Amino acid sequence: MITIQSVSKSFHKQKVLDDISLTIERGEIFGLLGPSGAGKTTLIRLITGAEKRDSGEIFVDAVSVPDRKVLQRIGFMPQNDALYTDITGFENLRFFGGLFGLHGAVLKEKISECLQLVDLSQDAKKPVSNYSGGMKKRLSLAAALIHSPDVLVLDEPTVGIDPVLRRKIWEEFDRQRNSGKTIIVTTHVMDEIQYCDRAGLIYEGKLIACDTVEQLRKMGKGSVENLFFFTKQGENDL
């Protein structure tokens, strides 16, 4: 379980996150929705410890982050592919697995398991520079899964991906969730909310709603997107 309590963060005196509190339950897909620049990535970076919060608390299973032991349990997939394009897919996974202390036969087994999962077994020996965009994305996901983390943090995992692959990737998230993993995923594509269990809506650094997807739809009079417009209208009325 991940608990975020009144977290705020500013960059150069500009408030990027303002008093965010929410809880992410174990074994659910939690979506962070919001337009570009709303603060989704910053919130994720605070959870992983890449960035320091100005105030508030973040706990992963009662351990305050940042914490190196918590990092061992998080699989992080950044917005860009963040792979080494001059070496093969296999070598990429060997590096990322090694960072988490995997080695020898266990590492090899884990690599082939992850490659199979993302359907890249055939291409493992090719340099990543020869991969297509979708293949890179899948390899990036495999790298996030290599150390069997129980929390997956995915920053815009489906951006720039064709609809068929996009569905496939979400189906994979579904499988991961069903095997007990907690998944935090950011997106600015509203219709992707249908794949989430619960979602938090972030707009200009504030959490404007956080609920089950069903409840959010109801609040938005049928469409979650409306909630952003309601907020914007509310601001304009003031």
Place this chain on the structure above:
Amino acid sequence: MSCLIIRILKQIESDKRLIGLIIAAPILLLSLIYLLLGDSGYQPKIAVKGLPPQLVTALEKQDCSLITTDKEADTLLRDKDADGVLSMINSSIHIKILENDAVKTGLVTAAVKNALTEYMPAGSMTTEFIYGTETQSMFDTMGYIMLGILSFFFVFIIAGISFVRERTGGTLERFILSPIKRWQIVAGYTIAFGILSAVQSLIVLIYSEFVLNMNIGGKFVEAACVMLCLALCAVSLGTLVSIFSNNEFQIVQFIPIAVIPQIFFSGLIPLDTIPMGLGKIAYAMPVYYACTALKKLIIYHQGFGDISSYLFVLLGITLVLSAINTLALRRYRKI
């Protein structure tokens, strides 16, 4: 076309460091070259042994400081008590000099030549070096300096750029969010490039000896150790510079600041001929320690014991820079 000009100038304007560099670096480097290569005012120390008094008088008028002594010429030169020792052999003047360097040899021979014209214009003189001969090429006497400079330069660039690419490619952000400790990242980088440069040093040394006839004299292991230690320094410096650079371009901008001055202070110019005590700046330059150690090995044919202190200094600089790098990596992960 004007839009292109404007865009380029705008881009440059946004990079304050670049503007500073375009203006400051040439000024800095030119001033350095002026100070290093200009009239140094250095007075060569000339020891005279058994010369006719008229010649000594003529020498006294020259721009040099004379020492009258009966000590062994080699001892005087090795202890740096004298830059040249004069004696008479078969009515010709014999100059003994430590090594054929760029500045001192010229100053000593010029002083003697001037004095000689006054005293006996028909007189002849011979020059002898303890290390090397007059017929040695520039490469024989200076080549070792390039060994140091080249290995430093390339490792600095490669390490700096590959670390910056980790950042621009996002891979640093990704792998730093693993339980790896920050010092392990720094150490891993240093060791990986250390292995690379160990291979590089050996190949370069073997090529220099057998193809270019540099006369390393079987000191391969020792010379490779020096180059390796220097390369470790270069990795640490490259990494440090890359932590504070946003792209490859900015790494290249550091070359005039981090690399070129080291070339001047590598031993290319004798340090004690540099005016205003500026030669002491060399003590802050890794390349100086490496080149001095290489000189001891290749020119003076000294052994491991004589260069160990230089290796320790290089390793010390590497350790200090690595510690700074480990701290600086906090920019990317707060634990």
